[in-house]
Amino acid sequence: MDLSLIEGVAYLCMLVPKLDDLMMTSYGVMRDTEFFRKQKNVTVLTHTEAIKINREEKKVIARNLISGLEDSITYDYLVLATGAKPSIPPISGADLNHVFTLHHPHDAQTLKEFIKANKIKHVTVMGSGLIGMEPADALASPRLKVVLCEAESQVLPKLLDVDMAKLIESKIIESGVDISLSCRVNALEGDAEGNVCRVVTEQGTIDTEAVVIATGVRPVVDLASNAGITIGSTGAIQVDEHMMTSDPAIYAGGDCAEQHHLITGEPVYIPLASTANKQGRVIADHIGGIDTRFAPVEGTSVPQAFDLNIGRTGLGEKEAKEKGYNVVTSVSSGLDSTHYYPMHANITTKLIAEQESGRLLGAQVCGMGESVKRLDVLATALKFGAKVEDLIDLDLAYAPPFATAIDVLIHAATTQENMRLGLAKGITAETVQKRLQAGERLYILDDRELEEVEASPLPIEGTVVISLGELRDRWEEIQTDSLIVTVCGLGIRGYEAACMLKGKGLKEVAFLQGGISVTKAYFK
Amino acid sequence: MDLSLIEGVAYLCMLVPKLDDLMMTSYGVMRDTEFFRKQKNVTVLTHTEAIKINREEKKVIARNLISGLEDSITYDYLVLATGAKPSIPPISGADLNHVFTLHHPHDAQTLKEFIKANKIKHVTVMGSGLIGMEPADALASPRLKVVLCEAESQVLPKLLDVDMAKLIESKIIESGVDISLSCRVNALEGDAEGNVCRVVTEQGTIDTEAVVIATGVRPVVDLASNAGITIGSTGAIQVDEHMMTSDPAIYAGGDCAEQHHLITGEPVYIPLASTANKQGRVIADHIGGIDTRFAPVEGTSVPQAFDLNIGRTGLGEKEAKEKGYNVVTSVSSGLDSTHYYPMHANITTKLIAEQESGRLLGAQVCGMGESVKRLDVLATALKFGAKVEDLIDLDLAYAPPFATAIDVLIHAATTQENMRLGLAKGITAETVQKRLQAGERLYILDDRELEEVEASPLPIEGTVVISLGELRDRWEEIQTDSLIVTVCGLGIRGYEAACMLKGKGLKEVAFLQGGISVTKAYFK
Secondary structure (H helix, E strand, O other): OOHHHHOOOOOEEEEEOOHHHOOEEEOOEEEOHHHHHHOOOEEEEEOEEEEEEEOOOOEEEEEEOOOOOEEEEEOOOEEEOOOEEEOOOOOEOOOOEOEEEOOOHHHHHHHHHHHHHOOOOEEEEEOOOHHHHHHHHHHOEOOEEEEEEOOOOOOOOOOOOHHHHHHHHHHHHHOOOEEEOOOOEEEEEEOOOOEEEEEEEOOEEEEOOEEEEOOOEEEOOHHHHHOOOOEOOOOOEOOOOOOEOOOOOEEEOHHHEOEEEOOOOOEEOOOOHHHHHHHHHHHHHHHOOOOOOOOOEOOOEOOEEOOEEEEEEEOOHHHHHHOOOOEEEEEEEEEOOOOOOOOOOEEEEEEEEEOOOOEEEEEEEEEOOOHHHHHHHHHHHHHOOOEHHHHHOOOOOOOOOOOOOOOHHHHHHHHHHHHHOOOOOEEOHHHHHHHHHOOOOEEEEEOOOHHHHHHOOOOOOOOEEOOHHHHHHHHHHOOOOOEEEEEOOOOHHHHHHHHHHHHOOOOOEEEEOOHHHHHOOOOO | OOHHHHOOOOOEEEEEOOHHHOOEEEOOEEEOHHHHHHOOOEEEEEOEEEEEEEOOOOEEEEEEOOOOOEEEEEOOOEEEOOOEEEOOOOOEOOOOEOEEEOOOHHHHHHHHHHHHHOOOOEEEEEOOOHHHHHHHHHHOEOOEEEEEEOOOOOOOOOOOOHHHHHHHHHHHHHOOOEEEOOOOEEEEEEOOOOEEEEEEEOOEEEEOOEEEEOOOEEEOOHHHHHOOOOEOOOOOEOOOOOOEOOOOOEEEOHHHEOEEEOOOOOEEOOOOHHHHHHHHHHHHHHHOOOOOOOOOEOOOEOOEEOOEEEEEEEOOHHHHHHOOOOEEEEEEEEEOOOOOOOOOOEEEEEEEEEOOOOEEEEEEEEEOOOHHHHHHHHHHHHHOOOEHHHHHOOOOOOOOOOOOOOOHHHHHHHHHHHHHOOOOOEEOHHHHHHHHHOOOOEEEEEOOOHHHHHHOOOOOOOOEEOOHHHHHHHHHHOOOOOEEEEEOOOOHHHHHHHHHHHHOOOOOEEEEOOHHHHHOOOOO
16 A cells, blocks of 8 residues: 555554564565654554444444444455455365365465474475475485476476476476376375375375465455455455445455456466565555556566566466467577576577467576576566567677576577577477377487587487587488477577588478476476 | 568668678577578678668769779668767877777777787776776776876766766775876877887876777768768767657668767767667668657766776766756665675665755665666666666565575665755765864764774764664764764664764764765775
């Protein structure tokens, strides 16, 4: 909520069930209960739960959780900020001891202290979404075995397409965490003392000493729905662009309210702190008589886990296809800054665009490098309806500590646009894997220098190594009727090799998108 | 140059005066001479200087710099990539020993070795632009005195407005470098051996043992102008959107060619590696029959110096006013990531917009934090003609390691838009300084907590300290007819305090933009 606008509201009363639940962020500044208590026209009622809304009389019935007494509070405008709570799957044993959820910072502290005090050696995390990834990363250590159970066939299923998720799976395994994919949990079992000791899954049982349930959150809407306020198709409170509910005196914002998606126009439920903050300003403005609107969201989300900066904005490939778009995608890898700067690191970028128009529909990034900078640029471009060809022109900041002269994002956009226009033919590691598994012969040509190949060989049998520098002298050695797949470290030399071979008259040539850094997630 | 498109060109011949001048970047991959020599349809002629273009016969007259023999090379298309060279001011002594310029990486190496071998203790850098800042930063040490001489009244005069430059000046001084502003150099004087020993400036003489001339670059256009190719008003080669010169068989790209500015539409000369790379692709595409265009530039530039990430895109305030825009500006400070993350740091953002429409015209950033991420977002928004109000809605990536829940950029945009609409009244540190110096009384109200004030007091005499939390109880203590200027750490609480006081009926209140982090550059 924009505190400056509280001035415009005669009387503001906040109901907070717990004492410590009031942590409001105004422009990033944390405020505690005491701050609000000091503000004479803000009344903070802690240990007070709103139990019913009487819309006719514009009253909230509130119960003091200590005395048990009920009282009613009148309002001109009511703002519902009831948030979300962890979604617990309907399995037996979810109420056993040592089964945790992560919602409040205190929950993380409790889990940490429990593990330390009891010298816990096995923790199972249910769910590999934004909430599950962080504890799996934070807890993983040589002395503590973490098993990540995911019902879907990939990690971060709501965030990433499967090809991008593969890149993270490799890193998770490297860090010593076990991942069980397509592994729905059917029950938790406890010992005689009621402490969880086993996770029963579709793939067998896992012995464990603690379980973290991280299977998402759901909006808290009981107060609203009991008062007859419209709940949207997403299960969250339906609001208009001013965050107004079906009752014009009642607004809703934050994790209890739904949003609209910029690309599809459809209602979505993507609860994020950044969204909640922006909505607070819109609500305060609108109550104060200023016609501010909350814009549609792109679902930009970005976890940091397992040394990777991971993110997405807009639609994923799978989602876009489900929505009926004819999509073209590219996967490109590159360095986030110049190779002679010590901190440079790799980034892989996936762009999803509409085949016909070239309009950007979404993007996904992953890497140890500064991928979030590129994601923010892509989120900004998406907001303005950018086509991928517009990205090629972006006048992004270049200096050696910050980027390469051709930014990795511009390289990704050029690759994508060349593919869309048919100037370049790429093939994904997933497709190569599938076609090889189906028994098809492919001519895999590794274009890297010999020392690179020796340091990190491509684990595909029959791969031919001819470096790009030598290819012009040796291309006639390539005698094949199969599709030639050119592979290099990042995809760039593979692309150049493919162009060269096509120039020599070889017809069936495709470069492996994203190079070996992506390929290794499929071939081990 | 897009190497992939070299395939489409039957024969490519490169003329390179020196052996080591050929370092081409294709998608960020450095290529050396040997690479090109291996490519059978690329001929590299090193130690060979193009001395004349015969446009009628489509021939280049080239001289072998070792044998002295001349030869002619025919072309279908000719690409001029003659680059730029350091601009040496017309002063006496510029040819003395130990006067350096920085153009090639070797130049930096030579300077470094000279300083080391001769135990140099005093270096004078002429010019505080992009080229001068880096050696001043790199050389500064307790054992080596660096003096930065700048003819203009601020550092980075072509990059930043004076208020943003002030932030950097503080950091330069902290690092032990002396800055002399408005200090034009009239001559360099040497000793009996012809070694530079004194810099004669408008403000007196400086004893020195070495001088770095870093007063910009100018395009190398002799070859083009001697051939009658049109040189633009900027002094660089005029080109169209395909990088074609006035001769349709001759293209020019990189540091010898001019660009057009996105906002003004006017020709500009902003030589950058990122621009050169993009232009290479456009030239190769166009020669190859693909209708690619080079987009207007925004002049996005970003040095890293004195632990600061500094940048600009679009027009500065001064430039925008000179071009006749009615501008509104804001200066905002904030953290680049959450305060509980160890790596968080401050960023100051200046936004320049058109008063009437709110259209973004330009932006400048400075800080130890991730300011370049925000600059890239702003450069992207600028490309799409964004209004500042559009920035408020941006769905940027939020997670605690990457941003605050309200990103510092969104905070800047909100502040700017509130100011443009008259909802908030800000005042700059520069204006406060000028008005106080002119003898005006201002009521300076520091809203920070006492411990913050004690740790870093505001150096303005008569400042009253009432923390924001206490202000609602104590506002009646404020008895003044003067303008009340509310100040805090970053500007946010100052803004809230100003809103509150205006709510209490005090009419003349303004918050100090950017808070104390900006103010300290003006008040010491």
